């Protein structure tokens with residue numbers, strides 16, 4: 001910590017939360033010229049070192065370091081707490097984004113719910129549990145979750161291991177063992193330009209896109225609506241953007257349709273591409289001139305940990321022991337839990353704050369929720385190593 005910075009008492013979640021909200025860590029891949037995570041990662045590293053953690057900074061992206069902080073006996077069992085330290089843009093916010101103002105039991109600011117509240121709670125919990133730990137808690141503050149998740153990807157590349165992970169994204173103390181993934185598919189239609197009077201020559205690329213949209217709607221209604229997950233509802237797709245056309249009196253020679261497909265655990269990009277290809281083939285039966293190329297643009301995998309997994313069971317027990325309700329829910333947004341899961345570290349979401357306030361023009365977190373999550377995670381850290389998992 002710099003000389004000007006008052007020290008934050010060990011295990012003080014709210015003090016740490018206010019300190020890190022005050023540091024602008026807007027993701028520079030989302031917001032041109034934004035400062036990125038360097039300052040907040042250094043602050044977090046300094047505080048955690050002063051709290052007794054073994055701390056390293058890991059350059060996930062040049063100038064954008066992850067914080068990896070370990071506490072408890074090393075060389076044996078380990079449990080990970082993971083949270084991102086980047087935040088999204090502040091344009092249009094109705095209050096000062098980096099003041100961390102406290103009002104009516106809430107802390108206001110960009111990132112308070114998504115997810116510096118969770119980061120502060122997990123750090124404070126590991127610190128409070130330190131003297132009772134029979135294994136190692138690895139606290140990871142990661143960069144770039146809001147864009148390409150380069151932080152958690154770097155963690156995984158470095159070979160980090162843990163028996164399980166809690167990603168402290170905002171769930172209002174509900175356990176989130178699963179979330180959907182997504183695939184972005186671009187459909188590029190080629191028609192034939194011709195004067196608007198020359199139906200004998202023209203091929204209408206926009207009409208062809210319309211025919212495929214109709215088939216995709218049928219796919220949604222007849223197939224995806226019925227493909228459900230206990231916590232996540234059904235699989236879905238929607239049109240994202242469409243461009244094409246040259247003028248009133250010209251047959252459009254090109255149309256590009258971008259579609260997002262939200263995937264359930266078990267669905268892969270290959271499945272999605274097959275279903276889209278089949279939809280295009282059906283449209284082509286009606287429009288033989290239809291010419292379309294499908295390109296998968298970006299895929300993020302779904303995440304699913306079973307409700308009887310040790311990490312879900314242990315967190316449920318910790319909640320109950322702290323007098324909290326145990327509630328299991330599907331998480332609406334994509335998170336880094338999917339990457340950890342895919343790397344063989346069962347990861348679930350659990351944290352303070354409301355995902356509904358993430359990225360909103362008014363963002364705050366209930367102080368009481370931060371404290372409650374800190375207590376539950378402290379209990380989890382203490383109890384995790386007492387049983388074989």
Ligand SMILES: [Zn+2]
Pocket residue numbers: 084114115145169358
């Ligand atoms: Zn988040």
